[in-house]
Structure formats: structure tokens, C-alpha cells
Amino acid sequence: MLIDDFIDVRLVDIAVPDALGVNDQHWPFTATVQATGAIDPDLAFPGNSQFFTALFGVIAQGLGIETLATGRAVLTEIGTEKDMTFVIGHARTLADHAKKKQWCLYPATSAGIPVYMDDLSATDRCVKCGLCLPHCPTFTLTGNEADSPRGRISLMQWLEASPEISQGFLNHIDRCLQCGACEAMCPSKVPFGALMDTARTRLAPQHRQGFSNRLLAGIGSRVLASPRALRLAGPVLGGYRRLGLPALLGKLPGTVGRLNRLLSRKTGAGHRLARPAGNLPRLHLFPGCTGHALDRQTLYDAQQLLRARGYDAVISRETACCGALQQHIGQADRAAALARHNHTALGDDEVPVISIASGCAAHLQGYDAVDTLDASAPFSSRVSEIMAFLAEQDAATVRFDPCEEPVGVYVPCTQRNALRQSQALFDVLRWIPGLETRHINPQGGCCGAAGSYMVTQPAFSDALGDAVVERIIDSAVRTLVTTNIGCSIQLQARLRARGIEVEVIHPVTLLLRQLRSQ
Template sequence: MQTQLADFIKDTPAGREADAILGACVHCGFCNAVCPTYQILGDERDGPRGRIYLLKMMLEGQDTSARTRQHLDRCLTCRACETACPSGVEYGKLLDLGRPLIEAKTRRPWRERLQRLALRKLLAHPRRFGLLLWAARLARPFLPQQFKSKLPAPATPPAPRPTRPHRRKMLMLEGCVQPVLAPSINAATARVLDRLGIGLVPVAGGCCGALSHHLAAQEEARAFMRRNIDAWWPHLQHGAEAIVLTASGCGAMVKEYGHALRHDPAYADKAARVAALALDIGEILAREDLSGFKTTTPRKIAFHSPCTLQHGQKLGGLVESLLVELGFESVPVADGHLCCGSAGTYSLLQPELSQRLLADKLRALQAGGPDCIATANIGCLSHLQTQTDVPVRHWIEWLDESIAPGPDL
């Protein structure tokens, strides 16, 4: 694709990156075939190819309107288009470059601005989010039905984490909404790794920055990144092997720290190392000897592979293989490449499209009559739980409950 970027961006780092991404696109349209919003709406502007053209027009200085912003807002950032693209177009990075520009060029209605600000200032901070959830539960009898259905039940306090000392040490991103909605996920991860002789070092942390990043507050996102790097760095210098990621949305973001901070002289090298050491819990288990794990309660399981796991981190099929290896019966899931509609804050900002995608996803997951549904991201987990009676949990929790502990390590 040939471009003539406008002077305001042409000779900037962002402009050069955008130009390279646009130049790789050959207009083939393979991306539209896997795009969830294009499949629902059938509008070229609601598919990756059309959105690329809209971004190109904006970067070339052509008029940008609220309609342009609407089509970009409808994008899930699922990145299924990247998996399908034969030319390696980094659509997600192009959209990230375009988001701050569209915010600057088209002023949102005040309600939208307030909603997005509230999401950034509440969800990314565990204490604030916890208080908000507590207040919402108190007010539940007075809430409209559409909000009641999305309100999660109080989380069961997790069992204490292991305290046995181990020679091998790893860190873990605790996250922002996950410790509030499902603290059992990280506790289960600690128990599984403890059985493998790996200890988790408790490190204060919070949001990975993804929420702010995808809401066009990219300097705010970089502040979250720097804070996490500062918290992890001393432990990495003292031999911590990896940073364990149990939410695939966070994993996709942390693995981009090197790219996001590449122009920051104080953090570029540290960010690159952090990104290299960031591993999804599935990647960690795939490297370990799991022969000592004996499945005592095998289940018929349907796995929903989050977009951030299969398209963002390119780890499609990894967890499914692990579950089968460890004794679970895997239920085939049709159209497994499609998004469930959670997509970070998307379910709140685009509820109609989100609910249509959720209904399609649950039909596919439940078609094989599974005993349970597993996933690898807290957003997907919470979203799926709202419309099904089949138990939905993170796959590491099902694994933790299903394996008998081996001899003390």
C-alpha cells in the first residue's frame, strides 16, 4: 500500500512505524474473513481492511469524523486478522498509533469521555475497583436487569499460598481486576508451581497498562509499565527466572513493554528484558516435567482460547495440548478463533455487539456437552460466566483441583 503521510506525522517515529505497517498491506482481504465485527455487520469499514484505509486517510491528513471514530471503536483488537494475514501486517500496532490521533481530531460527547475516564481510574486500581464492586452489590436490588446480569458473585477467599522455600524463584503479575474478581487464580498458580519446586516471590503490583493503552491514554499506560518494571527489576537482578502471567490480556501487554518503551532511554533496556522474561503460565508448564502430575478427577472440558493468547501471544493450541496431556477430555469448539466479546472494556463500551459475540461463543463452547469451561483470561472468564450455568474457571484452577500432589520437593 502506497502512502503519503501528512507533515504532522511523516518524520516522527510514529509516522515511520505507521508507514512501514501500511506498506506491508496488499489489500487481499483475508483479514475480513476472520473479523468478528465484519461477520456481524458486513460493512467494509467494520473489518480490518476498511479500518486500515480509514487510518491511512487520517494519517495522510484527510478529514476525520465521528463516523470514522465509530468504526475504529467497534474494533475488538482481537488481532485475528494478524493471524490470518499472509503479509504480516501488524494491525494492532497501527490501531494503537491511530487511537490517540482520533481522540485529538474528533471530540467525543461528554458522556463517552466521562465513561472512559471512569473505566481508567476505577478498573486499573484494585482497591477502587473492589469498593465499586462492593457498593454495586449493595445496590443490586435497585439496578436494571442488564447490570444485574453482569455483576459477579463475591469471590470465595482462596486457600493460603504455599510458603515452602525453593531454590527456583519466579515473579507474578498480580493484576488489577483479577485479584478482586478471582483471587483463586493466582493462588492456584502458586500451588501448581510449588509442586514443581518453583517459588513465587510476592511483589507489589497492579495494572499492566493495557486498559489505559487501549483507551488511548498511552502515557498513563507507560507510567504503569515503568512502575511494574521498577518493582520487578531488583528481583530479576537477583535471579528470578521469569515473570508469570496468568491473564493472557496482561501477557500480551507485558510482552510489548520493550516496544512501548523503546524510545525511553531510562527504561528501554529494562523493558526489553522484562518482555523477554514474561511468560504465560502455559509456557512455563510446557517447559517443565509434568510426569509427576496425576489427574485424579478428569473432566470433559471446553477451552475458550482468548484472543490475547492465540492471536496476541501466538500461543494457540498450547493450553489445549497441556490439558489433554494431563488427562482432560478436550471438547472441540467450532470457530475457536473468534472473540467472545469481552475484549477488555469492549463489553461495557459496545454492549450490543459484545452480547451477540458472547451468545455465539457460548453456543460453540456448550455444543459438545462439557462438564466445565476453561479459559486463560479474567475478562473472558467474567464475561462467559454471565450467560451460562456451566462452570467457567481459569484452566490453572481446574488443573490445580484435578492433580494429586506428588512427593515433597
């Protein structure tokens, strides 16, 4: 494979300016690209060969990729002048493909495809090898091929060929967690997540939604998209809890009872967030749609920890939901609108954006594909998940008290499969002297939270959550840390349902508790 993750490759410059004005083969030219993914330059084909360049253009066109030009590319970040051969094509976003074209670089030898697409032709890249099947949580539960990545790709291929679908078809598509486990290990680099988003967007008009889906769609479009509503949600939910309503209404069956059981958690609602300090390097701390209402403890602790490390973590009043929930339930237009809104709210000032939730961080890093603002640098380059950000800091500047209690670590799917930064979590926890971490899911797996999935797919969600709870019990820990609010809500609810007392917190909360007074 020429490039491990071609999505991390960006076009910086192109030596033939009018190359972007032709819609045909146009070679040779030299493009300069930046690569943040893992690259093995020794595997690169010599790009100065017109034969290879032309050949790869033909292959790309044969694969249905709309090819603009092929040529040589010089990678700027690997410190070598080694050429690589690329095909350049354009990707249309789902949201406004009529108005916008985005230029993408495709490594020629793997004939890559864009993050967002307006058709399902990339399903053809699946060679049906089945290597993904043992990694799929839903296939592991049911053993049904239609609940596996390979089976779902076959369903999408059916959808591409025929609009005729059944309720059973929809069920197998709906049961996908979008956990990314299949995509992370697929040797053919099938972009499963983008394909599933595309399929769900296409199916949305003919999908007769149940009550829970309609409820979530309403919340997603009205509350989560409104910064003012999100800020008000904290005090409103605080009052709701003080009246004891989640415990009372949590006894009801159905979606209302389930939502209330999930809401029965400590949130740190009373914490007063810090005002801007003014004299320290600034960061944007991204609260997402849950930070103020459901995870104020983590917001507060993250601010304090970053302040101790010499940063002023500012929380914008104008950001809304990151859009991941809307993207994954087939509302691509709304997700794109939220991307533009949040980018505007966070400005074009290159101030780093730090997310307290791995799920938001993974989605924010995908904004480049839908965002239409003219930014001086790709938005994704500003975004970090907070543990990944801390892992890049000098560990010696802040001291921590030892911790003698072992702590369980649950790595969310978004941290492992989307961000691919599981190690950062363990690296930062190692700053606490003597801390023994017990990895709850070293083999992967999903807790069944998956955004709205924990409400819309109760049976699958509970089964997956309970399997993780078994591993937490086996680990004999009294404290569990995890970097995604959805996983935290889900695991707390499943632990409560089993009558098991394990505290579930974000790792920044543990770090702040152990932070030594300087």
C-alpha cells in the same frame, strides 16, 4: 518471507561501534542478533553482498523507514553462521518520542516496521487482498467493509491525509475489538494492532466520549494505575457483593446496570494468598488489575499449583494494571507510564514474570518497545502466560487424578493471535488422565470481551458473546476453561443472561482440583 515474526528479533551486538553514531548508509558491518521467532535460514539472502545490502537500504528508505545503516547479521540462535541482510532504523515510541530512540532490526526483505509508531504510513503495506476479511469478527457480524480490517486501514489512510472525520468514521474505528485475527493471518504483515492504537491515540482529543468511555477512562487512570487501590478493590467489591448490590443494580439499564451484571460472578474472594516460602525458586505472579478484585480464585490456584511444581510464586504489592486497556483506548502516555511502573516494581533481577491472564501476558511482552529502564535483558524475555510456562515443565513430576467429565476449552484471542500459544493450553490439560477437551472455537472468533469493549460496545459484544454461548451449548459441557479473565467475565455474563449453567474457570483451577495428594 525471511522471518516469520520480525518483532522477536533483537540486536545483541554490532561489530562497528560507531555505526550507531551515523545517520546515513554505513556498510558493510556485522550485527549479531538473537531470534526467538520461527526462522527459515535457507531463505536468507547472502548478507555479504554489498549490492543486496545497498539495495535493501534504498528499498527501506523508499518505504519511508528512517534508515540508519544496513549490513550483515549473524543469527546466534539458529546454530548457523548463515548471514542475513538487515536494515537498522530507529522507532520512536508514542509516549516520549522526543526523548527516546529505540534501535530496531528490520529484516531487509520484508522491510519491517516497529511495534509502536508515530505515524500511520505502515497502512501502505496493506495490498487490499481481503484475505483478512473472513477472520474479522465485526465484518462477519455486519458485512460492512468499513467494519473490516481492510476498510479500517482505508479509514486510517484517510485520517493520515485529512483531519476531517465524522461520527460514522469514529464508530467503525471504535467497533474494532483489537482481537489481532487480521494481523495474525495477514500475508503482508500489516501491524494492525499498533496502527489501531496509533489511530485511537490521534483521535482521542476530538472524540466526544460517551458516559461509559468516560467512566472507564476515569477508572483506568485512577483505580487501575494505583497498586493500593487495586488491593483495596478486593475487600470493597466483596462487601458490595455481600450486600447483593450487583444483582440489584444489575437490573438498571445502561452502563451502570451492565457493569453490575458483569460483576455478578464468583471470585474466590475469601482465599488467603500464600506468603513467600523462601526456599524455592522464585517467580513473580502478575495479578494484573483484576486478579485481587475479580479473579482471586485463579491467583490462589496458580500459587498452589506452582508451589506443587516446586516454585515460590510471589505476588508483588506494587504492580498495577498492565496498561493494555489504556493502550487500546488511545491513552498511550498512561500505558507507557504503567509499563515503566510495573517494570520497576518487578525489578531487574531476571526472575520470571508469570501472568494468569493471556491478555496481560501479551501486553507485558510488548513492554520492551516503551520501557526506558536499563535492564540487563529484555523484559519480554522474562514474561510467560501461565499455561505456556507450565507446558515447558516436566509433566512427570506431578500426578493428577483422572477426570471423566468432558471440559470445554475457549481459546482467547490474546492466546491465539498475540501470544500464538493456543497449543500450550491443550498440552497442559493433557496432564489430566482421561480428560476429554472440547474445543469451543477451533476456527477462531472473539467472545466480545476485548477489555473495555464489553462495556462500551454492548450490542456487538452481546452478539459475539451469544455466538460463543451457542457453541458452548452444542458442546454439551458443564465446565469451560479459558485463560483470560475478560473472556471469563463475558462468557459467564452471557451464559447467565441465557439461564445456562456452565461453570467458567481458569485451567489452573481445574488442574489444582485434579492434583493428586502426593
